[in-house]
Amino acid sequence: MPEITHPGTGSTRLRALKEQGVRSVWFLAASFATLTVFFILLFLLQDALPLFATVSPLEFLTGDTWNPTGAVPSYGIWPLIVGTLLVTLGAMVIAVPLGIGSAVCLAELAPPRVKAVAKPAIELLAGIPSVVYGFFGLIILTDWLRVAFDVPSGESWLAGSILLGVMALPTIISVSEDALNSVPASYREGSLALGATRWQTISRVLVPSALSGITAAVILGMGRAIGETMAVIMVTGNAAIIPDPITNLLSPIRTLTGTLGIEMGEVAVGSTHYHALFGVAVVLLLITLTVNLAALWIMKRIRAGYGTEEQGRHRLRVPGLQRKARLIVGIVLALLVLLILPLPAAAALLVLGAGAVLVHRRLSRANVQHLAFALLWASLGVVLAVLAVILGYIVVNGLPAITWEFLTQPPRDLGRAGGIFPAIVGTLYLVGGAILFALPIGIGAAVYLSEYTRGGRVTTAIRAGIDLLNGTPSIVFGLFGFTFLVIFLNFGVSLIAGMITLGLMILPTIIRTTEEALKSVPASVREGSLALGATRWQTIRRVVLPPAVPGILTGTILSIGRAAGETAPILFTAAVFSTRFLPNSLDDPVMALPYHLFILATTVPGAETQQYGTALVLLVLVVGIYAVAIALRHHSQKKIHW
Amino acid sequence: MKEHDAIITVNHLNLHYGEHHALKEIEVGFARHKVTALIGPSGCGKSTLLRCLNRMNDLVENVRIEGEVRFEGTDIYAPEVDVVEIRKQIGMVFQRPNPFPKSIYENVAYGPRVHGVRDRSTLDAVVEKSLRDAALWDEVKDRLDAPAFSLSGGQQQRLCIARTLAVEPEVVLMDEPCSALDPIATAKIEALIEELKTRYTVIIVTHNMQQAARASDYTGFMYLGELVEFGDTPQVFEAPREELTERYITGRFG
Ligand SMILES: Nc1ncnc2c1ncn2[C@@H]1O[C@H](COP(=O)(O)OP(=O)(O)OP(=O)(O)O)[C@@H](O)[C@H]1O
Ligand SMILES: [Mg+2]
Numbered sequence: 001m002p003e004i005t006h007p008g009t010g011s012t013r014l015r016a017l018k019e020q021g022v023r024s025v026w027f028l029a030a031s032f033a034t035l036t037v038f039f040i041l042l043f044l045l046q047d048a049l050p051l052f053a054t055v056s057p058l059e060f061l062t063g064d065t066w067n068p069t070g071a072v073p074s075y076g077i078w079p080l081i082v083g084t085l086l087v088t089l090g091a092m093v094i095a096v097p098l099g100i101g102s103a104v105c106l107a108e109l110a111p112p113r114v115k116a117v118a119k120p121a122i123e124l125l126a127g128i129p130s131v132v133y134g135f136f137g138l139i140i141l142t143d144w145l146r147v148a149f150d151v152p153s154g155e156s157w158l159a160g161s162i163l164l165g166v167m168a169l170p171t172i173i174s175v176s177e178d179a180l181n182s183v184p185a186s187y188r189e190g191s192l193a194l195g196a197t198r199w200q201t202i203s204r205v206l207v208p209s210a211l212s213g214i215t216a217a218v219i220l221g222m223g224r225a226i227g228e229t230m231a232v233i234m235v236t237g238n239a240a241i242i243p244d245p246i247t248n249l250l251s252p253i254r255t256l257t258g259t260l261g262i263e264m265g266e267v268a269v270g271s272t273h274y275h276a277l278f279g280v281a282v283v284l285l286l287i288t289l290t291v292n293l294a295a296l297w298i299m300k301r302i303r304a305g306y307g308t309e310e311q312g313r314h315r316l317r318v319p320g321l322q323r324k325a326r327l328i329v330g331i332v333l334a335l336l337v338l339l340i341l342p343l344p345a346a347a348a349l350l351v352l353g354a355g356a357v358l359v360h361r362r363l364s365r366a367n368v369q370h371l372a373f374a375l376l377w378a379s380l381g382v383v384l385a386v387l388a389v390i391l392g393y394i395v396v397n398g399l400p401a402i403t404w405e406f407l408t409q410p411p412r413d414l415g416r417a418g419g420i421f422p423a424i425v426g427t428l429y430l431v432g433g434a435i436l437f438a439l440p441i442g443i444g445a446a447v448y449l450s451e452y453t454r455g456g457r458v459t460t461a462i463r464a465g466i467d468l469l470n471g472t473p474s475i476v477f478g479l480f481g482f483t484f485l486v487i488f489l490n491f492g493v494s495l496i497a498g499m500i501t502l503g504l505m506i507l508p509t510i511i512r513t514t515e516e517a518l519k520s521v522p523a524s525v526r527e528g529s530l531a532l533g534a535t536r537w538q539t540i541r542r543v544v545l546p547p548a549v550p551g552i553l554t555g556t557i558l559s560i561g562r563a564a565g566e567t568a569p570i571l572f573t574a575a576v577f578s579t580r581f582l583p584n585s586l587d588d589p590v591m592a593l594p595y596h597l598f599i600l601a602t603t604v605p606g607a608e609t610q611q612y613g614t615a616l617v618l619l620v621l622v623v624g625i626y627a628v629a630i631a632l633r634h635h636s637q638k639k640i641h642w
Numbered sequence: 643m644k645e646h647d648a649i650i651t652v653n654h655l656n657l658h659y660g661e662h663h664a665l666k667e668i669e670v671g672f673a674r675h676k677v678t679a680l681i682g683p684s685g686c687g688k689s690t691l692l693r694c695l696n697r698m699n700d701l702v703e704n705v706r707i708e709g710e711v712r713f714e715g716t717d718i719y720a721p722e723v724d725v726v727e728i729r730k731q732i733g734m735v736f737q738r739p740n741p742f743p744k745s746i747y748e749n750v751a752y753g754p755r756v757h758g759v760r761d762r763s764t765l766d767a768v769v770e771k772s773l774r775d776a777a778l779w780d781e782v783k784d785r786l787d788a789p790a791f792s793l794s795g796g797q798q799q800r801l802c803i804a805r806t807l808a809v810e811p812e813v814v815l816m817d818e819p820c821s822a823l824d825p826i827a828t829a830k831i832e833a834l835i836e837e838l839k840t841r842y843t844v845i846i847v848t849h850n851m852q853q854a855a856r857a858s859d860y861t862g863f864m865y866l867g868e869l870v871e872f873g874d875t876p877q878v879f880e881a882p883r884e885e886l887t888e889r890y891i892t893g894r895f896g
Contacts, residue, residue, distance in 0.1 A: 112703075186740035190802070193698060194809050195730025196756040204756065209743050365726070365758075 015535060022537045023452055029444030033511065034465030036504055040472065040480045041285070047483050048282045051075070051275035060279055066240040066259070068273040075276045077283065079240045083157075083253040084226060084287070086243070087236065090161025091168055091225045096218055098165070099172030101379030103214075106173070107180035108202055109376060118384060120630050125387050126170035127626035128619065129565025131594040134234030135601045135615050136390050137163040142235055151250050155237035158249040163231050166386055168221035173383070175220055179213020180206060199369035212298050219295035227288050227473025229257040229568040230598060238262060247345070256284040257568075260475050264572050269487060281479045285472065292471030394615050401613025415577075415600050416607045420614055425582055426495075426590030427621070430574060431563045433499030433586075434506060439556060442510030449511070450518040451540050470508035474568040477505045481573040496586035498574020505569050506559035513558065517551020518544060550636030557629035565622040567594040593618040649674040649813060649843050650695060650732075655709035657690060659702070664690050666867045668709070672813070672860075677835055677844045679854035679875065682864035683895065688847040689737075691864070692815050695845065696732040697725050713813075730757065733811035737818040739798035741790035741805070746782050749790045749801055753809035768808050776804035777834050796827025803834065807842075814838065816846040820853065832857050851891055855879050863887045 055075045063076015106115060141162060142154030183206050191201040237252025259280055267274045360368060409419035453459045481501030491497045521544050529539040575595035583590045597614045600607050648671030657665035664687050672678050680688045693699045694711060697718060711718050718728045741749050750769045759765055773779040778800040790801055799819055806814055820828040835857050838844055848854050854861055861878040863871045871878060871887045882888040889895050
C-alpha cells in the first residue's frame with residue numbers, strides 16, 4: 001500500500017486533485033447566493049444614493065407627500081410606509097386567527113381522511129399566482145365590497161388586506177402545523193392522563209409549547225404580505241394617501257411594492273424619480289429583511305431544541321419576570337388597539353372580550369370544548385371555502401373562453417380577440433431558462449452545504465445569504481434585474497434578462513428542498529460507501545444523490561410553478577404586452593401569461609372573456625405543476641423508508 | 643382475587659392493534675389501597691393493559707378493545723361515560739418523565755387548574771401538599787418558578803408523580819416509573835409508593851423483579867398478551883403455580 005504513505009504518487013494525487021476541484025465548484029455555487037444578495041443591495045443602493053443630493057433622507061422617509069411627477073415634485077414615502085404597514089396589519093388580523101385555527105384543527109382534530117384532502121388543498125392555495133389573486137380581487141372582491149358598503153369603489157385598504165390575508169394563509173397554516181406536530185406526544189398524554197379535556201390540552205399545553213414556531217409562522221406570513229406586489233396593485237386603489245381617519249378601511253391606499261410596480265415601467269432612467277424608486281426598494285428590502293431575520297432567529301431557537309432537558313437547564317429563565325413582561329406587553333398592545341380603533345369599535349371589542357370571559361366561566365368544560373372545536377372547524381372550513389370560491393369563479397367563467405383559436409393564435413385588437421399563444425410559449429421559455437440557470441447552481445450549493453461543510457463562519461454567511469434571498473420580495477428581484485441586467489449589462493428588455501431574474505428568485509427554493517432531500521439520506525448510507533474506499537464525490541454521486549432525486553424533483557417542480565406564475569420580476573426585464581411573433585433569440589422581449597393577464601385586467605376594457613380565459617390557462621398551468629409536485633412528494637414519502 | 647375489595651375489575655378484555663392481538667382474555671381485579679405489580683418480558687402487553695385502565699389507548703389509531711373494565715362498578719368503556727372524568731380518577735405516571743415546558747409550580751398546578759380551581763391560595767396549598775407527598779418539596783421549595791426541565795431525571799419523575807397526586811385520583815397507574823432513574827432515585831420512588839398505598843391504589847409495571855417483590859402486595863405475570871399468573875406477591879415469587887412464571891422470575895427464560 002504505497003499510496004498511503006506516499007500521497008504524492010500518480011493516481012492518488014489525481015484523485016485528490018479531482019476531489020478538491022469538485023469541492024471548489026460546489027463551494028462557488030453555494031457562495032453565489034450570498035454574492036447575489038450582496039450585489040442586489042449594492043446595485044439598489046448605488047441607484048438610490050444620488051437621490052439624497054436632492055432630498056434629505058429624513059425628508060424622504062417622513063415626508064407626507066409622494067408626488068414625483070407633479071409640477072413641484074415631492075418624494076416623501078411616509079404614506080407608502082404607512083400604507084404597507086396598514087395593509088399588512090389588516091391582512092394579519094384576518095390571516096392569524098384563521099391560519100392558527102386551521103393549523104390546530106389540522107394537527108389535532110382532523111381525521112386522516114380530512115387531512116388527506118385539506119393539506120394538499122392548502123398547498124394549492126399557495127400555488128395560485130398572485131396576479132390571479134389580484135384578478136379575482138379586482139373583478140369580484142372589490143365589487144362585493146362596493147355593493148356591501150355602498151361606496152363608489154371597492155378598491156381599498158380592506159380589499160388589499162383580505163387578499164393578502166388569504167395569500168399569507170398557506171404559510172401560516174403549514175409552518176404552524178409543523179410546529180404543533182413537533183410538540184412531543186408525551187405532553188399530550190401527560191395532560192390527558194391528568195383528566196384535562198382535549199381542548200384544555202390544546203390550549204394550555206400544546207399551543208403554548210409550539211408558540212415560538214407559531215410566532216415564526218406569523219412573521220413569515222407577514223413577510224409574504226409585505227413583499228407582495230401584483231395583487232396589491234390590482235385592488236388597493238393606489239392613492240398615496242394616509243387614510244382619514246386612520247381607521248377608514250374603505251380608503252384607497254398605496255404600498256411600497258405597489259409604487260415600484262406602477263412607476264418603474266414609466267420612469268426616465270437616471271432621473272430623480274428613478275433614484276427615488278430605488279430608495280423605495282431599499283426601504284422595502286430593509287423591512288422584509290428585518291421581518292425575515294426575526295422569523296429566522298425565532299426558528300433557530302426552536303430548532304436548537306425547545307423542550308429538551310439540556311436546553312432548559314442552561315437557559316436562564318425567570319418565569320415571574322416573564323409573567324410580568326407578558327402582562328405589560330399585553331396591556332400595551334391592548335392600549336394600541338384601542339387607540340387605533342374608533343370609539344364604538346373599541347367599546348364593542350371590550351364588551352365582546354368581557355362577554356367571552358364571562359361565557360367561558362359559565363360554560364361547563366365540555367361545552368367550552370364544543371364551542372372551541374366548532375370555531376376551529378369553522379376556520380378550516382372558511383379557508384377551504386375561499387379556495388373553492390376562487391377556483392370556482394375562474395373555472396366557470398374561464399371555460400367558455402377556451403377555444404382552439406384562443407390557445408393557438410396571437411392576440412388581436414389589444415387582446416380583445418385572437419388568442420394567447422405567444423404568452424403561453426413565452427412563459428414556457430422564461431421558466432425553462434430560469435430552471436436551466438438555477439438548477440445547477442442550486443443543486444451544487446445544496447450539495448456543498450449538506451455534504452462538505454459542518455458549520456463555520458463562511459457557511460453561516462452562505463446560509464444567511466440564502467435565507468435572505470428567500471425573503472426578498474419578487475419586485476426587488478425585478479428592480480435588480482432591470483438595473484443590473486437590462487441597463488448595466490445592456491441586455492435590454494429581453495428573454496435572457498427575464499430568465500436570469502426568475503432564476504435568481506427560485507434559487508433559494510431549489511437549494512432548500514435539495515438540501516432537505518440530501519439530509520433525509522441517512523448518514524449510515526454514506527459511511528457504508530466511504531468505508532468501502534469510495535471517495536466523497538463518488539459517494540455523493542452514486543449513493544447520496546440517487547435516492548434524493550424525488551425530493552430534488554419536487555423542489556424543482558415547485559420552483560417551476562412559482563416562476564410560471566410570477567409577474568413582478570419580469571415586469572421590467574422581459575415582458576411585453578403584445579407581439580405577433582415568438583421570440584427569435586434571447587435578446588427579444590416576450591409575452592408572458594401573468595403579465596398578459598395583468599394588462600388585460602387593468603388597462604384593456606371589454607376583454608372579460610379573454611381575462612377569465614387567460615387566468616384559467618395560467619391557473620391550470622401553475623396549479624397543475626403544483627399538483628404534480630405534491631403528488632410526487634406524497635408518492636416518494638410513501639415509498640422510501642429508511 | 644375478585645372476592646377482594648377490588649376497585650378495578652377487568653373482564654374478558656381483548657385488545658387488537660390492527661391485526662395484532664395484544665391482550666387476550668384478561669381477567670383480573672385490582673385491590674383497593676394495595677400495590678399491584680405487573681411483570682413480564684418486553685412486548686407482552688403490560689403497558690397496553692395499564693393504558694386500558696384509564697383509556698389512554700383511545701389515543702391510538704386502529705385499536706379495537708372488547709370486554710369490560712369496571713371502575714367502582716361502572717364500565718369505563720360504556721358510551722355514556724366521560725373519559726375525562728375517568729382519567730381524573732385514575733391518574734398515570736409514564737415511563738419517561740414528561741413534565742410540561744412550564745415552571746415546577748405550573749406543572750403541579752396544571753391538574754387543579756384544568757379542573758376549575760382558580761383561587762391562588764388553594765392552588766398554593768395543593769402544590770405544596772402534592773410536592774410533599776411526592777417527597778420533592780424540600781428540594782424545590784425555593785425555586786418553584788424554575789422551569790421543570792431544570793430538575794434532574796429523578797426529580798422530574800417525582801414532579802410527574804406530584805402532578806398526578808395534585809388531581810387527587812383514586813388510582814395511580816405507573817408504567818416503569820424507575821426505568822430512567824439511578825438506584826438512589828429509584829429507592830426514593832419505591833419508598834414513595836409504600837407511602838402512597840395508604841391513600842391510593844397503585845398499579846405498577848416493572849422490569850425489576852426485586853422491585854416487584856419489595857414494593858407490591860399482588861403480582862401479575864404476563865406473557866404474549868395473556869395474564870399467566872396472578873396472586874399474592876410472596877406466593878408468586880416463592881411458589882409460582884405456573885412453570886412459565888417460575889422460569890421468568892428465576893431468569894431461566896427464552
Ligand atoms: N401503538 C401500537 N400500535 C401497534 N402495536 C402496538 C402499539 N403499542 C404496542 N404495540 C404492540 O403490542 C404489544 C404489547 O406492547 P406493550 O407496549 O404493551 O408491551 P410491554 O409489555 O409494555 O413491553 P415493554 O416491557 O417493552 O414496555 C407489542 O407487541 C407491541 O409491538
Ligand atoms: Mg411498556
